[in-house]
Amino acid sequence: MSLSLRRAFMMTISAVVLLTTALSSASAAAPASYRIVVLGDSVSAGYEPIEEIKNGTTAPYGYADRLLEQSLFRTSSALTNYAILGLTTPGLANLLQGAANGQPLQASDLQDFSSFDPRVVVMADGVAKRTRELAADLAQADLVVLTIGGNDFSSLIKMAADSSTESARQIIQDSFEIRMNDYTKDLDKMATRLHELAPNARIVLADQYLPLFKGHELYPLLLDKVKVLSQALDLFAEEMTKRGIPLKIAHVSGKFAGNESAYTYFNLWDKWDIHPKQPGYEAIAQAFADKIWSDGYRKPDPRAEGVELSVVINGKEPPSKPVLIKGTTFLALRDVSNAVGAELKWNQAAKSATFKKNGKEVVVTIGSNTVYVDGVARQIPTPAYFEQDGKNVKTYVPLAVVSDSLDYQVVFRKSIMTVFINS
Template identity: 55%
Template structure:
């Protein structure tokens, strides 16, 4: 069970980081036109859905499970991501957020977080999300997938109550509080998922269970491990009941992967900060679990050979000839581009001109020229096409982004993967 127990400074830094995250996600996943077949993802929940890690500073951009899931979607086709995660959010708070979206009512941090001593920066981030309930409703209405982590802040009072206790006292405190908290949480989640389905009627909903960030030497590890299993079973029952009502909820069981990996997968530290957020390894594990539930697999680019600057994935596949980079522009062999995007290409040797065409769009590019023609309109380019020897063959290399955008394809660069996704 992920728990939100940070020192005030960490909370402040995380809030500043979240404000940066909202902007970065918007730029990383631009809105597409309605005519395109786009797989739309909406992320909801708490700080785990934000991708927070302790130590982040102003300007830090997280790389959490949501970011990785967006990349997984890009492996499968043109995709879009919208995130409405809120630091410190509980299950009742999420229910309030969804009701605000349903009622087209803008909300405040007080509505979402209740009475709290969290710093002003955290409240500002909650205010920002609360003010976007109309956008949330619109995004959910078009969503194909909704993913969420929620519950760590619901269960955190139990850990707060026992963190300074030992032995039977701690065990009794867990026994006295866990079932009540779990029942309240399950009730809230039943309400959340039903409300979410009304707002996102075409979306598959995937909810994570709660991992345990504590490791074995702690005196109450065994009791909390059993509680995590009990909660996971309760969520399975919730999913079964809702599925019978034609509400498509699946549970991503992240908790088993954290067992025996708690030190590697979390930042938990009982002495200094008592922070329980996932590490990069933990976020990777969470993303893998979600991806296995959604797509039955977790994909990665093939290892790059020395000298290959980035990976190129075009409609889910990597072309045979490796890309090159000149003046921050990615180039691929002309035939690779044509084959990968399914475009027709005509080559005129006399003028050394390639003409790509697909779906009524025509892109013409000439080796050495600093212009490109898209549907008859000439546009400047910074780096022209060129010849390059590959083995015993002379191949024409063309700027990939120019060709793909000219053919109206989605081009998304993911810095953490050092990969560019091109999807039709």
């Protein structure tokens, strides 16, 4: 087998300082009403083989980060990520068993990580020690998403990589179904334990995409096997549902088929790394969103020229765009009140606006750095101002008024330059 073919089969995990999912928020005053837990391997971790992430100067932006944003389009949300590079399905089952036992573990308790970069072992140790925290998060979870299985097939891939092309073809024909059956048996154990730990959560598992590019001599054979695996996982999900385990399959394979060159790093530095690029991670997030939300994958509306960010309030973008003044984001308070169904009254003499919702009253005065929340004075960094909008006066307040005074969840996602406000 050629060197290129050997590399095409390698599902390598490069040296990386793993940064778990980074949540950038302006505030999180209100408790999240929808909780997501992410489990699995390097794809769930959002890993990319690029220097910025290796050096720790850039946080990953994977499918899980995008799913958090999708959830924020709909309700107040929080996400925790327990993914581990190189994790197998038995390794995940061991992690969940540790969570069920309330027992902190080590990386070696999950699986053999001796062939991995030492930094991966450190990261695996860090997750393994958090089994009690994992159990608590799963007990409150509304949704669990995971990618797992790529590493389960690695020994089969290695056998094929060490053989000639025809031998590789025969190995795949003879061994794939056996490996697939072992994988689904391991999934059964893992999913059963996961449901016990997260009894109120929907579980969404991704199928496997093809680790080759279209046009490769083995592409048709492996594409067929990937389809067989996807069908087997659909049957597995049906069986889980019959047993009362709400599990669905996100069909990632269909989105990657024919797009492997655009969606993965298989030809980066001639290393054939099959981790997703950004378009690949977005495709994975879309596949998950299709299974989780009836209206699918959402994006902020196109912004007008000069508008630097978007604001989404309870799932809708208000008619008045946010205004940036000297680094401070201002929102039209009337847009906030309309979106959340609050009462807003304007006092022309006092040049003040009174916002009332759920027994809370906030009084904002134009030009003043003081707002009154239920009669108690609070300082804000920059004062409010007003604009005449037809017959209406719109009071523009700094974002801090909404986040600090109204106790709404306010999350800023720099990745899409969007502020999510959920009441």
